[in-house]
Amino acid sequence: MTAAARCAPAWQLSRKAHGKLRGEAALTGERPKPAPRPRDRDGTEARIIQAAAAIMARDGVGALGVNTVAREAGVDKQLVYRYFGGLEGLLERLGTDLRLWLGDAADAEIAGSGYAEVITGQLVAHLAALRANHLVQAALAWELVERSEAVARLGAAKNEAIRDWFAQVRATAGAPPRGVDATAINAVLLAGMHHLVLRARTAGDFAGMDLTDPASWARIEAAVAHISTAMYAAPAATIDDA
Template sequence: MAARNADEEPARMRDRPATEARILEAAQAILIAAGPGGFGVNAVAREAGVDKQLIYRYYGGLDGLLEALGVRLAQWWQEKLMAGLPQTPVENYGELIELLALQLLHIVRSEPLALQSLLWELTGSESFVKSLSASRARAYGAWMAGVRGGLEPPEDVDAPAINALLIAAISQIALAGRQADTIIGLPTNDPATWDRLEKSLLRLVRGVYARP
């Protein structure tokens, strides 16, 4: 009977790459819909239409699945970041950070997966948070490595600290825009607010990375 059941198993279930893709797509869908609270091996297996034992076989359990999902999300973040590159190369490091800041603001405002991932990093379990944080860090690093070339920040600027503050501010603004009607008095449902924030963001970047 076992052999006959195995023979009758759908072809897609015997195709490991396709099955892994289904599992990761299901995991991502659950995270968008339910967040960390609804995430688990059983839920992912049901969403993917697979036996949960496949998840243990392929990923070793929940932690391995989160790690694989982190890799998938890192690729997603990098693709979204690269989509905002201009046709001509930037001329200095400040322009590079302007591009990153503006594209990140656009992504977190327009992509549900991006905004949800920010929320998960605040509310998920320790392993969950580490996986998601690492995925974004890999995406930013890959973007910088592919775009930066030989551009360097001014010698007197602590670029990693400045850029971390910018990214954190953009993330917090996007989250506040989703959860509240105002951001420190600025109406979140007014397009003019986001125009002002974008212009102010550029002014901050240019002030820090102004060329001598």
């Protein structure tokens, strides 16, 4: 499991000898030859990772388990243990790939003149990318529920991606207007977008907005752009906080 993996460290097993042997089947009848999958380690690993991603995106993280992943992949669960060291390692591998996916989502072109325009464009692009990526959504939702080590690892990768993104934006757009806490404002806007996307995938609404209606998303996008533009507009010298 995740955090509470060490549940029963000290049970002693009074193991009885296994009765049946494989060859016994010949006595009862002819075996229909199960036709094992052709050997392909890399392909099998890919199948397992793909299955985990599919379950995560479709059914959420709660449905992830060694049995379910193996079943989805059409593979014996033993292979999950052998190749990844259990669910823990599999999730770590999945996190690596997820990091790549995040990179894709953050690859929107950074363009525009001035901080306000650049940030606004980036926020809107981020919203669209996140809305399209169900896997990242599942990971994000997971982080809000679990407190495990795997989550922390995955979250660290994501944070690093966001940090890089911020640095890139700042390098392109320059500094935000003086006296504006851009980090906090961006955090609020980003968090708002994340939350609305996550609400859409389950509840379908939030605070009077029907999140199943594309029109609502247009309004949300406009609101974010509106806020971002207003906050980072050039003549913001009148606003000052400590």
